[in-house]
Amino acid sequence: MGEAYVPGLKVVRQVVLTKERHLPLKGEVLVKAGDNVSADTLVARTFLPGMVELVNVSNHLGIDPGELKRSMQKQEGARVEKGEVLAKISGLFKLFSSECLSPISGKVETISHVTGKVTLRRDPVPLSLPAFIPGEVKSVIPDEGVVIESQGAYIQGIFGVGGETWGTLRFAVMSSSEILDAEKIQDDFCEAIVVGGSHVTAAAIKKALASKVRGIIAGGIDDEELRELLGYDLGVAITGQEKIGMTLIVTEGFGAIAMADKTWSILRENEGRLASIDGRTQIRAGVIRPEIFIAQTSQTSKMGSEDPQASTLSIGSKVRIIRDPFFGELGIVTALPKALQALPTEAKTRVVELQLKSGKSWVLPRANIELVEES
């Protein structure tokens, strides 16, 4: 039987981060290897194919699909403007003439002599790709994107909504267990990434949106408040595309849970610096967790990189309980019995014995803890 504990999220004070930035389709790369970029530098751009419009020309003109070829005024590949004649038929002395006008501006993609329909494609939509993290362009992926390398603090959250954004890291609370409510959102938090404590309320999010806050990082959120923010109940944890006006990252889970000490202290140390955050979460095989990256400025001395991998669970390891009861509490591993043990549910599983911060001893499934790195 393999180890059953959750290895924990990456929370690293200092790491060399390599980030690939990819266009969704081939395009043009705007920077070159060795360039220094900031979060908002556009590194590549492309044009997304325009939407398609199908026009039933043969129906419109009252002809058979086979007759379409003779009637078409624009051939495949031709440019067409909205209102321009796409196809027409003329009767004797211009009687019974009929025209089919293009409903959009774009290009004639296909003409079907089977269905009598013409496929028009709208003009391409330009798309620019920002660097997202400040750093150095290590390499260029021709026509596709770049690889950016940067050094700084890296934190994975447990769950997030909203996509990539960046802003100055500002603190709205004094401790990791304090609740972030509306009163703590200050007027000058505009365009900032605001750090809360154990819990962010719906009222605080509402006020933050009004203050044009770009992102919030907090220990937890109530599911009911998340529903209020999204406008719907979240069924599956595949997020990142929400258009809610900001990005929200919770580091611990649902409910009021004090932010982990190390996460809190790293964020605190970086107050006032630029943080790049991405709420994208995918909890499936190939899990994606939300990310917070705070790059070192050029003035900051560069330190050695920490190993972001979790170490092995052993006696003395510091762990956090990630399921009720005692959800969120910290403890020290005092024993790792080899034999399966029965839980109060009667399920037999591998367990771990902990000494909780309160001094209480507690036995629980290994699946219900995660390793915590020392701050």
Next chain:
Amino acid sequence: MRILASDCGSTTTKIILIEEIEGHYRLAARGEAPTTVEAPVEDVTQGVRNAILELEELTGIPFLEDGKLIKPASGERGADCYVSTSSAGGGLQMTVGGVVREISGESASRAALGAGAIVMDVVATNDGRLPHERIERLRELRPDMILLSGGMDGGTISHVAEIAELIAASDPKPRLGVGKLPVIFAGNRDAQPQVKEILDKKVDLEITENLRPSDKTENLQPARGKIQALFLEHVMAHAPGYKNLMSWTDLPIMPTPAAVGLMMQRVAQSHNINILGVDIGGATTDVFSVFHEIFNRSVSANLGMSYSISNVFLEAGLQNILRWVPFDLDVRQLRNRIKNKMIRPTTIPQELPDLILEQAVCREALRLSLIQHKLLAVGLKGIQKERTIADAFLQTDAEESLVNMKELDMIIGSGGVLSHAPRRAQAAMMMIDAFLPEGVTALTVDSIFMMPQLGVLSQAYPQAAEEVFERDCLVWLGTVLAPVGETKPGKKLAKISIGDREEVELVYGELKVVPLEGKTRVRIQPVHGIDAGKGRGESFETEIQGGTVGFILDGRGRPFKHPSDPKTRIEKLNEWNQALSVYPHG
């Protein structure tokens, strides 16, 4: 003879060792290791090797030499045969197209699902979307392949050509991003030249027999065969390490659900029974049925016990979950608990109330999955009856479902929440409450989910697959008798004679169990107006199978209704749980 059979799942690769001892095949050992399809390893064979290493440790038999399988066996080394199934990397993901959603669209879905695929979307001329919306959707889906159907042989060509044009306009790309997307055309044979003209340059087009050649016939096997061939050629061949894995196996690698379906069909056929099978996982729930030799499979993509638990909560609704919980719960806390399970899917219940809550969610996930399955497992729609054209297109009628609970002989439950329930009575109750069987139905669970391996194995070694299935895979929980009908609480529903024992009386509203092992003949005499499976008031004798739980007598009536008063509901739940010793202390 030694046989190795693996199932490379999304997260875990499971391998079993089957040995032939004195002419009979038995499960000898089981190993598992994390699947290694994704970064950083990106080679499925590594996970298989790791699982084999565990087998080596357990059995002391060396199966690998220089990282390669020792085959055939020589003395105390190696195996004679190796087979595998796979659902790693999300399994086989397909989009299907048809002219009319309820006719060719539905037949194409059945073909794809039966071949082991997840159907991501059904595109049809009457799917309620505008053409550009369909094109956008086709482009963004990135399936492994598309199955296009539509039109009866000799019928209209233009409608199916229209769907082909949508596919061409979307310029679809395969999920694994290599080469052109495989598209199978299994529609009107007269439309083949036109479909070829439209699609040939854009996709990797394969043409096969029409899966709906006439309104009265469905011919799914050629399309299913094509899907499985393309799965190997296009999907497996491009998945990391699979080319190598395919060189190890003695039979083609099968999609996991297709192998389970095959096993279900074999069991139904060999015992001449109707079966309902379910595999409830963390993200999805698969339901299989074989009724009167007709096999159907459905996948409820977002009904599951961890990744999808929040979606079960959403689709079932709060009240439907809570109706199975015999205590009061704070709603805010409940919502947070469900979401915390979703974001930390590997955690397990430690305290009893937490387990009871998860099992309540399971009941609803199973109930909803069965509803979805019943909608798919129907007779052919679109058959011209004495109706208008509009009626012919929309003949969705629950009565048409092939899944008839009164004709159901056996339920096979699988998936962690059922197979690993701390008490077998919990698995029995979850399945009874969710599926509400009617009449006499046997209840079983798959002990360690080895049906995929046995399914693929059954193609070459049917005796081995069947013997291991019967002796090592299937756990008999017992049999449930659930009479259909309603009467006043406490009034007699039926009298049951069990073998040579005394007679048992079942009254309305009660649930009880008679401990029973092995096979026994029973005589069931329902009262007037109550149907115990053979018609109202009809008495009958039948043979039933006992098991770890026994003979469960469910007098709660069908249709089953919870008491509307919360206090009475909790009292009744506790009473039923106590009757079967479902939970400790109660």
